[in-house]
Amino acid sequence: MSSKDKTWKEISIAGVCPKSSESFKTGDWKTYMPILDTEKCIVCLTCVMLCPDGAINWIPDTNKISFDYTFCKGCGICANECPAKALTMKIDNTEG
């Protein structure tokens, strides 16, 4: 418990959740992080579809793949499934 936790008078009934899990960052779980070689990427979107954490996005404007490392847990599914072998797992060097 922390002092930020609310009292019973302050919260909605029946446990209706007041926050999206998007404010709960799971990125600090990871040991390895996927690094994309954009030269090799064929933008097939396999990684976008198969990521359990919704941490890989396709950017329509640039037709590029973007990684959200604040959610990526470093499982490596994306690298394992990449048909173009454009992804490699490296030791996580992000902070936090």
Added chain:
Amino acid sequence: MTTQEWKFTSKDIAVKPDLFLSGHRACAGCGPATVMRLIMKATRGPTIVTQATGCMEVVSSIYPYTSWNVPWLHTAFENAAANAAGIEAAIKAMQRKGKLKEHIDVIAIAGDGGTFDIGLQSLSGAVERGHDFLFVLYDNEGYMNTGIQRSGGTPSGAATTTTPAGSVIPGKLERKKPITEIMLAHGMEYVATATPYYWKDMITKVRKGLEVDGPAFLHVFAPCPRGWRSDQAKTMEYTKLAVETCIFPVWEAVNGKKQLSTPSKVIALAPQKKKPIKDYFKGQGRFRHLFTPKNIHVIDELQRLTDENWKKLLQNCESK
């Protein structure tokens, strides 16, 4: 079922915002988490989701956080289908009274425990009554949330904490319950199997299940790297291997007519592509004990059973 086929491109799906949100607490490499994302990518409009107690329920709703950007209800373990029945009944009642105009899809999601075992009664009842809902089973072949115990969906030979690989008994002795056959026997309009590796096939099947006016059942294969003692990076690879070894063929049955789906049809047409089950077993710690001289006969027996089931399925698909 509507005759109009749902057409989509990868990009359509990629830009569709996730309704199963990031920040959930599933383990790294979780198969069911990808399954949740893909189910929600296939929704077609207003949707209510209800879920049985289980991994995906727990990791997605730890108060005050939620990973569901749709109306979502959890009540207990054994009653996802009964939840769906009540929701659907409420929708129908309010439509009849003119309090609600729009159509709302109802999806019930449960793991293998909440489907094969404790949830089977309420599922059978709701299907028999003909409620309009899609039931998605994410099958990780055991009670993973409580620490990897056997379920009716655990395959023969697998070691779990309640079917450990002992010096006398080599893991689970009993066969996996034929859940899709049980559901088919209810006379459902739509029953299918899918794996997330073949994600286009899977989301198409989710959509078809939603389009059915009545109950539909989808059995999705969803590996658990923790429970299977497998490499988290290979979660999706195993859902591919399960199809290639015919351990988990993918098919659909519309009004009882079974048809292989493309990934399995490829193997039916080119049997040399069918891989031995050893290829699927190796690397999974739950089957490691089977690779000892003492137990290797178990693999042979399981191979025989897999071949037999595959043959039966092929006959079934041909004869219809």
Added chain:
Amino acid sequence: MAQQNKKTLAFNGDEAVAFAVKQCNVDVVAAYPITPQTIIVERFSEYVANGEVQTQFVCTESEHSAITASLSASTTGARTFTASASAGLALMHEMLFVTSGSRAPVVMAIANRALSAPLNIHGDHSDSMAQRDSGWIQLYVENAQEAYDSIIQAYKIAESCDVSLPIMVGLDGFTLSHSLENVDILSDEAVTDFIGERQLPQVLTHEGKSVPFKLDPKNPMTMGPVAFQNYYFEFKRQQEEGMKNALKRIQEVNSEFAKISGRCYGNGLIDKYKLEDAEVIVVCAGSTSGTLKVIVDELRACGVKAGLLRLRTFRPLPVEDLKNALKNAKAVAVMDKSMSFGGFGGAIFHEVRHSLYDSPVHPPVINYIYGLGGRDYSPSELRIVFDDLAEIAKTGDTGKQVRYLGLRE
């Protein structure tokens, strides 16, 4: 103000309940038949089959699914009803807690019946007393009229935003469920006007919006989450507040109902019969009070200052009302139609005796376990209770505090 054009129909208790549910025009009924509740489900099925209701009727494969579907329909915004008894209620046990914890104002009729083993289909209070801590409001009725009236009142109580709790209305199996009585009914319009549209409390969602509490694709919300050590306790405390508010709401609804029907049941919580100067008082719940009233009258005619307190609302427990009503008695007997094995008497005895503990003066309180498994109790046996009380009042000697009535010793 009594209703004009009064209409009286012959109903047994179950039929009176089914008729009330029909008039409430509830959205969803999900139920599974069990003796002695069966007639409720059967009659309601006829209303559905004859197009007399717009209700979606879900005839489930078990009581577990009946209460589950009632709960989920309720969270979808529907007004819902279910009914059960005995083993059926026991099978619902898990979901009773989930329903109250989910703050779903489901209304359920219980045709009170004994629990197995041995198997017994007859009336006692074992089933609902075993659910006393499940977070449901519990009313026990005296006759078919009150069963009818209480179902209508139940919606107004349970659906109050500051209550938002499920409610069970107990009617004694067979004694009430299957006995024909004259029941004065209200018009359909009077009922729908009285209960009004379902009210929904406001809640804050993950999108930062304050919206009505229901599953609605326009305002997605997550219901039934996991709450760990940091929040679970707070949600339980909220439920207790709902119960506290119900104490007030039950009384208000009782008075409001009196205005449209001319009928009220004490203050809604307890029903006092000749208590003002009573020296020997019997406390009971349910239909036994009808017989006890006759005995009180007889004793009064003989100069005995006898009185009856009928506990209509068991949850929330009307502690202050019990305290005030019993404080001047010389001896009190509490009648329990259920056992709390290994405990000190039956459930109602615990509660009544406990309520009096802090009073500066409190009377001796004894307990009678009676009527288990539908065991008949005659007026002469009930008279023994008053005789015993008179003796205690005279001698001050309580004797055995927990006694059995009508048991072959």
